[in-house]
Amino acid sequence: MAIRIVLAGEGGQGVQVVANILAESANAEGKEVIYIPNFGVEQRGGVSIAFVQIDDKRIGSPKFPKADIVVALSNRAVNRTLQYVDERTTFIYDDSLVAAAEIDERAMGIQAVEADPRSQRTTELIDESKVKDQVQLPDNAANIIGIPANDIAKNELHPRVFNIIILGTLLKATAVVPLDRIKEAIEAKLGAKFDKNPALRDLNYKALDKGMSLVERLV
Amino acid sequence: MSEKPVKGERRVFMTGNEVCAWAALAAEADIMYGYPITPQTDIMQYWTRLAPKYGRKFLQTEDEISAGFTTVGGVIAGKRAFSATTGPGNTLFQEPMSMAEMMRIPTVVIIPQRGGPSTATVIYSQQEVTMTTYGGNGEGFRIVYSTAGHQDLYDYTIKAFNTAWKYRFPTFVLGDGYQAKMREPLTIYDPAERGIKMVKTEPLVGLPGTPGIHRPAQYLRNTYNTEEELYDVVMEIARDYEKAASEIIEWQDFDTDAEMDVLILAHGVVSRSAQGALPLLKDEGIRAGHFRPVTLRPMPEEQMRRAAAKAKRILVVESAYGQFLKLVKQSLYGMDKPIDTLLRPGAGVTAEEIVDRIKEGR
Amino acid sequence: MTREEIALAPNMPKCWNAETKPHKFCPGCGHGLALKMLGEAIDELGIQDKVVFGCDIGCSLLSWDFFNLDSVQTHHGRTTPVITGIKRARPEIIGIAYMGDGGGYAIGAQHLVNSATRNEKVTAILINNTNYGMTGGQMAPTTLPGQKTETTPYGRDPEETGYPTLGPEMVAAIAREGAYVARGSIANLRQLKKYLKKAIQNQIDGNGFSFVEVMSSCPTNWRTNAENTWNFVEKDMAEYFHVGEFKVPGQKEEK
Numbered sequence: 001m002a003i004r005i006v007l008a009g010e011g012g013q014g015v016q017v018v019a020n021i022l023a024e025s026a027n028a029e030g031k032e033v034i035y036i037p038n039f040g041v042e043q044r045g046g047v048s049i050a051f052v053q054i055d056d057k058r059i060g061s062p063k064f065p066k067a068d069i070v071v072a073l074s075n076r077a078v079n080r081t082l083q084y085v086d087e088r089t090t091f092i093y094d095d096s097l098v099a100a101a102e103i104d105e106r107a108m109g110i111q112a113v114e115a116d117p118r119s120q121r122t123t124e125l126i127d128e129s130k131v132k133d134q135v136q137l138p139d140n141a142a143n144i145i146g147i148p149a150n151d152i153a154k155n156e157l158h159p160r161v162f163n164i165i166i167l168g169t170l171l172k173a174t175a176v177v178p179l180d181r182i183k184e185a186i187e188a189k190l191g192a193k194f195d196k197n198p199a200l201r202d203l204n205y206k207a208l209d210k211g212m213s214l215v216e217r218l219v
Numbered sequence: 220m221s222e223k224p225v226k227g228e229r230r231v232f233m234t235g236n237e238v239c240a241w242a243a244l245a246a247e248a249d250i251m252y253g254y255p256i257t258p259q260t261d262i263m264q265y266w267t268r269l270a271p272k273y274g275r276k277f278l279q280t281e282d283e284i285s286a287g288f289t290t291v292g293g294v295i296a297g298k299r300a301f302s303a304t305t306g307p308g309n310t311l312f313q314e315p316m317s318m319a320e321m322m323r324i325p326t327v328v329i330i331p332q333r334g335g336p337s338t339a340t341v342i343y344s345q346q347e348v349t350m351t352t353y354g355g356n357g358e359g360f361r362i363v364y365s366t367a368g369h370q371d372l373y374d375y376t377i378k379a380f381n382t383a384w385k386y387r388f389p390t391f392v393l394g395d396g397y398q399a400k401m402r403e404p405l406t407i408y409d410p411a412e413r414g415i416k417m418v419k420t421e422p423l424v425g426l427p428g429t430p431g432i433h434r435p436a437q438y439l440r441n442t443y444n445t446e447e448e449l450y451d452v453v454m455e456i457a458r459d460y461e462k463a464a465s466e467i468i469e470w471q472d473f474d475t476d477a478e479m480d481v482l483i484l485a486h487g488v489v490s491r492s493a494q495g496a497l498p499l500l501k502d503e504g505i506r507a508g509h510f511r512p513v514t515l516r517p518m519p520e521e522q523m524r525r526a527a528a529k530a531k532r533i534l535v536v537e538s539a540y541g542q543f544l545k546l547v548k549q550s551l552y553g554m555d556k557p558i559d560t561l562l563r564p565g566a567g568v569t570a571e572e573i574v575d576r577i578k579e580g581r
Numbered sequence: 582m583t584r585e586e587i588a589l590a591p592n593m594p595k596c597w598n599a600e601t602k603p604h605k606f607c608p609g610c611g612h613g614l615a616l617k618m619l620g621e622a623i624d625e626l627g628i629q630d631k632v633v634f635g636c637d638i639g640c641s642l643l644s645w646d647f648f649n650l651d652s653v654q655t656h657h658g659r660t661t662p663v664i665t666g667i668k669r670a671r672p673e674i675i676g677i678a679y680m681g682d683g684g685g686y687a688i689g690a691q692h693l694v695n696s697a698t699r700n701e702k703v704t705a706i707l708i709n710n711t712n713y714g715m716t717g718g719q720m721a722p723t724t725l726p727g728q729k730t731e732t733t734p735y736g737r738d739p740e741e742t743g744y745p746t747l748g749p750e751m752v753a754a755i756a757r758e759g760a761y762v763a764r765g766s767i768a769n770l771r772q773l774k775k776y777l778k779k780a781i782q783n784q785i786d787g788n789g790f791s792f793v794e795v796m797s798s799c800p801t802n803w804r805t806n807a808e809n810t811w812n813f814v815e816k817d818m819a820e821y822f823h824v825g826e827f828k829v830p831g832q833k834e835e836k
Contacts, residue, residue, distance in 0.1 A: 027232040027404050036401040051401075060495025062397040062488060063567030250670050278669050281695035285662040288655065292666020295653060296633075300670060318656055424651035424667065425674045429630035431598060431649025438646045439653040442638070 002055040003174050004064045006084045007166075009073030011048050014163030019050030021189065022170055025181040026054045034059050047080045054176050069173055069218065070141075071166060073149075078135040085138040090218045092169060093137065095146030147214045153207070161207035168211020173218040182208070224273050228408045235398035238369050239303065239329050240265035241407055242376035247417050248327075249298040250276040252289040256308040257341035258331050258399040263303065283308040287315025287326075294324050295439065297422025299380055301327040305396075306335060309347050309354075316389050317355030321441045323456070324423075325383035329376060329392045331399035334565035343396035344565040345487055348542040351391050352516040358453065360460045362390040362467055363516040365487040369405040372398060375513075377410050384418040386463045393515065395488055395538075397567065464517035473497060475508035475526040481559075481577055482530035483509040484523070484547050485568075489536055495570030496577075505577060515543075520550040527551055533558045534580070536573055540564040594620025596629045601646045609810055611767040611797025615708055616644055618774040619677075623650070626781055628675055633667055635660040637680035637689070640714040644679055658689025661696050664703045675784055676703040683713050686722035686746040693748075693792075697756040700789035704780045707748060707792070710799040711818065718802030722746040725821055730802075745821060752792045753827035759789030762828040766796040768815045769824065776826065788830045796822055 005022075009015040016037050023035035036051040053059050066086040072078040072093045085091055137144055147169060153162040164186075171182055186204060187194070194201035224244040233241075239262045243251065251270070253263045267277050280286045286302050293300025304312050309330055319326045332347040334340030353359040362382050364375040376392050383390035410417065423439060430436030443449040471490070474497055475482065481500075485493040490511040500507040510526040512519050527533055533556050537543040540562050548558070561568065561576040593599060597620050606612045623629055634650040636642055638657035645654045655663045664676035685693050685707040693705065712730050713719040719732040723745045727736040753762040761783040765773035773795060780791035796818050800810040826832075 023402060024232055027230075032404065033232065034401050034403045036397065038400070059403070059491070061492035061567060061569045062401050062403075063569055065569050065571060252666060252669075276669060278665075280662065281691050284659065285665075285692055285695070288659045288662035289666030289669065292663040292668075293670035295663070296667040296670040296674065298670040300666070314656060315659070318659075422671070424633045424653060425631075425671055426651065429649075430651055431596070431629070433630075436598065436646075436649045437651040437653075440645065441654050441656075442642055442645070 002053065002059070003069070003176055004067045005052040005054075005170065005174065006067040006070045006081050007050040007052070007170070008047050008071070008077035008081045010077070013048070013073050014166075015048045015050050015073065018163050018167045018170065019052050021167060021182065021185045022177065023052050023054075025177040025185045028184065029177055029181050031055065031176065032057060032059050034062050036062055047074070047076050049077075049080065054174070069170070071170060073166065075135045078137065082136075082138050085141050087140055087142055089138070089141045090143040090145065090173065091138050091141040092145045092147060092173070092215070094149045096148040096151035143218065145215060149211070149214070152210055157207050157210065158203055161204055164204050164207035165211035165214075168208040169214050170211075171208070172212040173215050175217045222273070223409055224269065225407050225409050227412065228406055230404055230406050232402055232404050233369070234261060234400055234402050235331065235369055235372050235394060236261035236400070237265045238372045238405065238407070239376050239392070240269055242373045243301055244269055244273060244275065245407065245410055246377040246380045247299055248275065248301050248380065250278070250293050250300045251302060252278045252280055252286045252293060252300065253302050254280050254283045254286045254304070254308060256283070256305055258333060258396040259303045259305045259308070259329070261399065262329060283311035284314055287312045287328075288318070290326050290328070291315050291319055291324050294319075294326050295423045296425060297420050299327075299384070299417075299420050301329070301380070303329040303331070305331050305347070306333040307338060309350055313350060313355040316361070317357045318441055319389035320355065320357045320360045321452075321456075322439055323387040324389065325387050326389045327376075327379045327383050327392070328389070330394065332393065332395045340565060341396065342565075343538065343567060345395060345489065345538040346540075346542060346564060347393070348515060348537075348539060349545070351393050352546065358457065359516055360388055360456050361516050362386070362388050362514065363393050364391065364469070364513060365393045365515050366398060367488050367490045367511070368398060369403050373405055373407055377415065381415070381418045382467060384420055386459070386467065388460065388463075393487065397488055460517070467514060468517050468519040468522070469513035470519040470522050471511045471513060472522070472526055473509040473511075475510060475529060477508075477529070478506065479508040479530040480506045481508075481532045481534050482526055483507060483534050483536060483573065484543075485509065485536040486512055486515060486543055489538060489568050492568050492570045492573055493536060496573040499570060499574045500577060503574070503578065507577065515546060518546055518550050523547070523550050524554060527554055527556055530556065532556065532580070534561060534573070534577060535559070536561040536568055536576075538563050538566055538568060595624045596620050596648050596650060598646060598649045604647060605643045606640065607799075607801040609798060609800035609807065610640070610714075611710060611795070611799070611814070612640060612644065612708060614767040614770060615706070615773070615795045615797060616647055618770055619679075619706065619777050620648065622774055622778040622781060623648075626778060626785070628781070628785070631673070632675045632677055633664070635664045635667075635676070635678045637678075637684035638715075639681040639683055641679050641681050641684065641708065642715070658684045658687070658692065660684060661689060661692040661703070661705055665696055665701045668701065668703050672702070675781065677781070678703060678705045680705070680707050681714070682707060682709045682711070682721045682723040682746070682748075686748055693752065694755060697752045697760065697790045697792065700757045700759055702784050702787055702789060704784050704791040705793075706777065706780070707794045708797045709748070709794050709818075709822065710797040711745070712799055712802050714799050714802055718799070723748075723822075725817060747822070748794050749792060749827045752790075756790050756792075756828060759783075759830050760828050761788070761791040761826075761830060763792075763826040764794045764796065764822060764824050766814065766819070766824050767798060768796070768811070768819070772824070779829070783830060786830075794822075796824070
C-alpha cells in the first residue's frame with residue numbers, strides 16, 4: 001500500500017532528520033521509497049518540507065498532489081502544507097506552537113476551529129502582530145490531530161528530542177516500518193553518541209515512545 | 220588504478236546527484252570539470268569527496284563556458300572527462316557542445332533540468348529538451364538519454380561514457396531536479412561484473428612520437444574555408460549519426476500491444492506518472508498504453524509510430540510547453556492521429572492529472 | 582643540398598610544417614614573426630614531441646596547421662580553457678594557447694583572468710595588433726585612443742569606449758608567485774624569443790601560469806605602408822604598451 005507523507009517545519013526543527021530516518025528505515029525494510037528533502041529554494045530561510053512516499057511496488061511520480069499524512073510543526077508550516085490536504089488526509093500539527101484562528105468573523109464557518117481543542121481558549125483581544133502568525137487549519141481533512149510535542153519535549157524530556165517525538169508519532173501513524181528498523185536507523189546515526197552518553201539513548205527512546213503514544217495507527 | 224569504487228552489487232538509498240557521482244566513478248571517469256549551479260552542484264560535491272580516493276581529478280572552472288571547453292580539452296587529451304550543468308548553465312554549454320559535435324569529441328554531460336526560461340526555478344522541469352537535443356549552432360548530432368529515476372541515472376551515466384566513446388558524439392544524461400534531489404533505492408554495481416566493458420579511450424593530441432618526424436601532426440579542425448568542404452564534413456557526420464542511430468535508440472512501451480483508446484507519450488520522470496496512470500485508466504474502462512523514448516536523440520521514431528498506429532488518439536505529457544511535443548510531431552509526421560496535450564512547463568505531473576486530462580478529453 | 586638550394590631554403594624553425602608554407606598571413610603581418618620566434622623557442626627547448634598547440638579564432642586561426650605540433654582549433658576566446666582542460670587531464674603535455682587581443686581581453690577575458698588566478702600551468706600567447714584583423718579591422722580592447730578602426734571611424738574615444746587594455750599589467754597583478762608575465766614586440770625579436778622561451782620553460786618547471794603579449798603589426802587593416810607600420814609598432818604602440826617582464830618567478834617584483 002502506498003503512503004504519502006508531507007512533513008514540514010522551521011529550519012532547525014529536524015524535519016529532514018525525521019524524514020530521513022523514516023525513509024531509510026523503510027528502504028532497509030525493502031520498501032520502495034522516494035524522499036525529496038525540499039522543493040525549491042525554501043531550504044534557505046523558508047519552511048523546510050520533506051516529501052516521503054513509501055510503497056511495496058515501484059513508485060510513479062515523485063510529486064504527489066495530496067498526502068495521506070501531513071505533519072506541520074510551525075504556523076508557517078501549517079499554511080504551507082494546506083495544499084497537500086484533502087478529505088483522505090490526516091493532518092497532524094503541533095498544538096503547543098500553533099495558535100489557531102480566533103473565533104471571530106475572520107474565522108467564522110471554518111470547520112477546523114471546532115476540531116481544534118484550543119480554540120476555546122483564545123479569547124484575548126486581537127493583537128494585529130499575532131494575527132499574522134495565526135493559522136487556519138485545514139477544513140477538509142479526514143482527521144486533524146493536535147499534539148503538544150514541543151511542550152512535552154520542553155517540559156518532560158529535552159527540547160532537542162522534539163523531532164524524535166515526531167518520528168514516534170509518524171511511526172505509529174503510518175505503521176509501515178517496524179520499531180526495530182527505526183531503532184537501527186537511529187543507532188546508525190547516533191549510536192556513537194549514545195555509547196559515550198547512555199542517558200542520551202534512554203532519552204531518545206523515551207521520546208520515541210512518547211511520540212508513539214500520542215496517536216493511533218491511522219493508515 | 221587504485222581499487223574499484225563499487226564492488227559487486229549493492230542496494231543503496233541515495234540522491235540522484237550522488238548516484239551520478241558513483242556512476243561516473245564506476246564508469247572509470249578520469250576527470251570532472253564543472254561550475255556550481257543548483258540542482259546540479261551536489262554531483263560536484265560528491266565527486267570532489269570521492270574522486271581523490273580513487274585517483275580521479277576535478278577542476279572548478281570560472282563558468283560553464285569554461286567547464287564545457289575544459290571538458291572538451293580533457294577528452295581531446297584522451298581522458299574519460301565529464302561535466303554536469305543545468306538551466307542557464309546548459310545554455311552556456313551549448314557553445315562547447317557544438318564544438319564537440321563538429322569535432323566528434325565524446326564528452327559526457329549530466330543535466331538535471333531546472334525551471335526555465337531564464338533563472339526561473341532551481342526545482343524541476345523538462346524544459347531543456349530542445350536545447351539538449353538540438354542546441355548550439357549545430358544539427359543535433361548528439362546522444363541524449365532521458366532518465367526516469369535513480370536506476371536509470373546509474374545505468375545510463377555508465378552507458379553514456381561508452382556510447383560517447385564508441386560513436387564519438389557528445390552524450391547527455393538528461394535528468395531533472397526531482398531526480399537530482401530525491402532519494403530512492405537502486406542497485407549500484409561494478410559494470411565489469413555485469414559484463415559491461417568500458418570502451419577504451421584514446422587521445423586526439425599528445426600522441427607518442429614527434430609530429431612531422433615519427434608521425435604526422437594531429438590537426439583538429441572546426442573551421443572550414445568553403446561551402447563544399449563544410450558540406451562534406453557535415454554530411455559525413457550525418458551519415459555516421461544515422462548509421463549509429465539504430466544501435467543507440469532505446470525505448471520502453473507499456474500496454475501497447477492491443478488497440479488503444481489513447482497512447483500516452485512521455486519521457487523522463489513524467490513517464491513514471493504515465494505508467495502510474497495506466498491501471499487507473501483501466502479501472503475507468505479506458506484502454507490506454509504508454510510509450511517512453513529513453514533516447515530523445517536519436518529518437519526511436521519507428522517504434523513510436525508503431526505504437527501510435529494502434530491508438531485512436533495520442534496524449535503528449537511533459538513538464539514543458541511543447542518541447543517534447545515538437546519531437547513527437549516530427550516523429551509522427553504524416554500519421555493521421557489526433558494529438559492531445561498536457562503541458563506543464565516547469566511543474567511536475569502526477570498520474571491522477573494524466574487520468575483527469577484523458578477523461579476530460581473524452 | 583646544393584649551394585642554390587641552401588640559398589633558397591627558407592630559414593624555418595624545425596618544428597614548422599614546411600608543407601603549409603608560405604603561410605597565409607598578410608604581407609607585413611606580425612603573426613609570422615611571432616610564430617617564428619615561438620617555433621625557434623620550441624626547437625631550442627627540444628619539446629616538439631610534448632607540445633599541444635591550441636589556436637583561437639581570428640587571425641590566430643591561420644596558425645592551426647602552422648607547426649608540426651599536435652594542434653587544435655577552438656572557439657573565439659576559448660583556447661585558454663581548452664588547453665587548461667588538456668593540461669589538467671595530462672600534466673605531462675606542454676600546452677600553448679595562442680590568441681589575439683579579442684580572444685584574450687574581450688570575449689575570453691574571464692578565462693585569461695581565472696586561469697591566471699588559478700595559476701594554471703599553461704602558456705598563453707596573445708598577439709596585440711590593436712584591432713580585430715580577421716573581421717576587417719574593428720576596434721579591439723587594445724585599440725589606441727584616437728585610433729581609427731571600422732567601428733571607431735572618428736578615432737577611439739576613451740570617454741565612450743575606455744582605454745586600451747593593459748593585459749600583462751593586469752595578469753601580473755592577479756597572478757600568484759610562480760607566474761611569468763611579459764610583453765614583447767615584433768620590433769625586438771631576440772627579446773621576444775627570450776620571453777617566449779622563459780614562458781614555456783616556466784610551464785615545464787611547473788611554476789605556474791605564463792603569459793606573453795606580443796605587440797604586432799596589421800598593415801592591411803591599419804592601411805599603412807612599411808614605414809608607417811613600423812612607426813606604429815615602435816612608436817605609437819610602444820608609448821602606451823611597455824615592453825618588459827612584469828612577473829618572473831623567484832625574482833623580486835620591481836615597484
